[in-house]
Amino acid sequence: MTNRPAVTARGPMTRRLAGHRLLWPSLVLIALLLGNLAFTHDFFAVRIRDGHLYGSLVDILQYGAPLTLVALGMTMVIATRGIDLSVGSTVAIAGALACEHIATSSDPGGATTVLTAVAVALGVAVVLGLCNGLLVARLGVQPIVATLILMVAGRGVAQLITDGQIITVNSDKYHMIGGGHLLTFPFAVLLAAVLVALTALVTRRSALGLLIESVGGNPAAGRLTGIRAAGLLTLVYVFSALCAAVAGLMISSNVNAADGNNAGLWIELDAILAVVIGGTALTGGRFSLGGTVLGAMIIQTLSTTVYTLGVPPETTLVFKAFVVIAVCLVQSPVFRAKMPRRRKAAAPRSDTTADAAGRQQEARA
């Protein structure tokens, strides 16, 4: 980790690097959106309908919100060189708990009922996160194994809660979380934005972000400087579970139903992909929240593109795979450096190679 700039030099230096890191995902997102505009001419049109915003872009933001949240938690876990496979199950459990509570209560529309339901879901999520955290931090189980247990068992738990059925709820207050609107904006988008902003504030305006990065970057050095890795590790897994639980509330409230079998199925893989597209390395030690948000938006835009373009379902996965490969290649400094002649308009070479060298060094570290 000798290449990590000293804390005093962080300001302008990191800002410039971050600018570079986010450049490519941003360009990909813009390209995807423009591609849609070419096929669907009013793709960017946003109207007011029934007192709220309505349009394809709003859809992308609204459906991207749960994925953004899951990816947000995943970013912090990956920054510690870990991984959390259990988020999909946590999504299902949170939705199931909340809907079960509302469906069985005497007053499904009441504010107290909904608040209790949310509290129960979040409370259980903390316990699930603590389980993961303790397995990883105290017992030293590899993160992929520790969270795999909850990934498999958790879906069974969600099915137990819902009794294998889809629970339908009729509560306008609960529907607010994932499907409602505040000041014409989808509430889910506002909620996700606030949580991302809070996370950015706490990790980047205090030393917390740096401490988390140190756990992932070089645990031994961190320990020698007096950083308590165990507490930080537990914290990121609890945070990840909480983010997943909020996403689970959004997903279930958007359709007014909890589906233990299918809610959040494979969302962990989409979240990991979002984190990686956003430029956070799986080797840990560095994270980019802005990149993660961009990554999640790219993935959601891709899904919406598939639906609006009418890509046949049989070829959807191949289509997505090609776009993801293109995104990864265009982001790879090594790849970019290898084709300098074809892309003269690209960023100045000196910067590109410096970035490449930096990344290679970090990968080795």
Place this chain on the structure above:
Amino acid sequence: MARKAVLALSTVLLLATSALTACSTEAPDSGKAGKGGSDGKITLGFAQVGAESGWRTANTKSVQDAAKKAGITLKFSDAQQKQENQIKAIRTFIQQKVDVIAFSPVVESGWDTVLKEAKDAGIPVILTDRAVDSKDTSLYKTFLGSDFVKEGRSAGEWLAKEYADEEGPVNIVELQGTTGSAPANDRRAGFAEIVEKDDKFKVVASQTGDFTRAKGKEVMQAFLKSHKDIDVLYAHNDDMALGAIQAIEEAGKKPGEDIKIISIDGIKDAFVAMTEGKINVVVECNPLLGDQLMDLTKKVADGQSVPPRVETEEGVFTQDQAAEALPTRQY
């Protein structure tokens, strides 16, 4: 440190595997073995897939109730969506010398060996709900279940009748089931067979909604934005239709009026939506095959011949029938 990690890891794995085996030992109660057929009562061994949906739970309940009503001793086993559990259950049924074995295969292939064992033991086998791909059709007596192609055709026929006097074009969007699954393929094919006969019907968009409400809503929202003049929605199951209804309402349109909705399955929530005028027609995919199964069981236990393919009794429900049928819906 490393040794500690290995120790912890192995403990966790051990716990996990013991939990899994504890779950899978739900094979039929072997304590009651050897009783089958001795008291003149027919014993039926039924190996169910699992309890993965409301449809399946209704299916299980129907079989259990019908067995009680028909005076047939039922030995029930839940395979929890695992083929090995189902094979184990069938072997236990053979050892217990039940009179008839019935099961819904989790997957299509890999049944020849265990079915041969049943045949050698002289126990007739009935398939329910799902088929096997075995070439040797002598391994089972009959297959009782829905015809998904026919369900698709029924949906198409309703549409053709509804728009018989109209000029068209009629723009249809389709929400498919899980890509590659038998119900999705067959329901699509059956529907296409009918609507392709008339040029006025145009399927303008067709995407998978994975049989779920969330995906149904998400895909329908995108459809509504990319196609301005949708007349009809054809959903491969009720859950996707229910999700799509929300999307249509949020777009400021009236489901059932501005966009006609055809759906398959017939769950209770869909009937509620029909009484509210939000779904126009539901083609039933009936899980309540218990009575038919008991009839067949009695016949094969008696040595009578049965047709190799028996379809479940299924109806097509429109809005005016929905209110009447709603209280009788069990799932």
